[in-house]
Amino acid sequence: MIDMQARIVRYGELVPCKTAFIDAHTPGSNQKENFTIIGGGVSESPDQHVHIKDTPGFNIGAAGQPPKCRNSLHSHRTAEVFFVLKGRWRFFWGRWGNAGEVVLEEGDIFNIPTGIFRGFENIGTDYGMIMAILGGNDAGGGVIWAPQVIEDARDHGLVLGKNGKLYDSKKGQKLPDGVTPMPLLTDEELRAFPEPTTSEVIPGYVARYWDLMALADRHPAKVIGEHGVLRDRPGFEVDFLNHNSARDEVIRSDRNDVLMIMRGHWRLTWDGGEAILAPGDTCAVPPNRDYRLVPSMTGEASLYRVRDTDDPAGATWRD
Incomplete structure (x- = not known):
């Protein structure tokens, strides 16, 4: 484990x-x-x-x-x-x-x-x-x-x-x-x-922070990716989550999820443990690992989530 x-x-x-x-x-x-x-x-x-x-x-x-x-x-x-x-x-x-x-x-x-x-x-x-x-x-x-x-x-x-x-x-x-x-x-x-x-x-x-805060009001905002605000496929994709788009539900991905905290404190839980992540903290969640991630208190909370993709890590991509 x-x-x-x-x-x-x-x-x-x-x-x-x-x-x-x-x-x-x-x-x-x-x-x-x-x-x-x-x-x-x-x-x-x-x-x-x-x-x-x-x-x-x-x-x-x-x-x-x-x-x-x-x-x-x-x-x-x-x-x-x-x-x-x-x-x-x-x-x-x-x-x-x-x-x-x-x-x-x-x-x-x-x-x-x-x-x-x-x-x-x-x-x-x-x-x-x-x-x-x-x-x-x-x-x-x-x-x-x-x-x-x-x-x-x-x-x-x-x-x-x-x-x-x-x-x-x-x-x-x-x-x-x-x-x-x-x-x-x-x-x-x-x-x-x-x-x-x-x-x-x-x-x-x-992409500006407050624009992303608005876009992430209901669902995580796609920041970098084929359908992101910044359309690119550099071998990874980036999402933006805030206190409104985070859901208290199990997240499971067959990819690597790297959580990079921007604002607020976030409670990360997994089978057998939990941690509070603060601004500037980084957490690397391995593939096929169940976890939950929610703000641990009221107020402003935001983070960037980076996930690997099958796209080659090459030059910036555009149509």
Whole structure:
């Protein structure tokens, strides 16, 4: 029997890594914290702590940053979905980060198109946290960095090897024999990265929290999926539940259900146990496991539920 308590990752017990990526020493990005909750994610550091190593077809992570701290421009081969748990965040994209941007408030969700350079920064007044869903068991094979990010990092002591691992010259580390630096993308390769405008991205890729609260008034809102508000099939689907759409009934799926709490406290019960889930907590319910999930008190309550599908973890899908 699977130990359900061991499949709950509490917000207050998240273990950060401050050297997860190549821009860890770059001014403006050197205060960020990376969290890997389910699966290995795309961290480039051996110091990254992984809370639940088994992957359900996707990875779950998080980024925590103080005000004015940013994550540098990068791209992914598979889906990257963020929702804002705490704070106010600006997401920007394009070769130089100036093709378009959108500001997300707490609870908003962004299914960033694959194949574009993207970055984000905390523009709030307090420490902020965004939760991330990355497509694929291996999260698409890693991160593709804009050339200037690799060059800036090298100037501050960090070198990324072609093997996808970081080496810190400030700690006396150097590339092992036979390992060359990660090559910069050529001009021809860079031309393959689209530069969509804000008006092209926001309608099909961003969903606002209060719109989802209204949509979930009677039934869970389909957020990402073939019939979702954000129509996509990235190898997983995302639903949104609130205190009105949650039902005190048995839920049983032949898929992996990952519960990510946004607001309020939720009572999760299963045969032989129960737990109260709080904002920022994540729970991985395995396939074919009966469970019940309802708010444990009155007031605002909401969560995102991620479920694996048979769709391949590839580029963003559209008709």
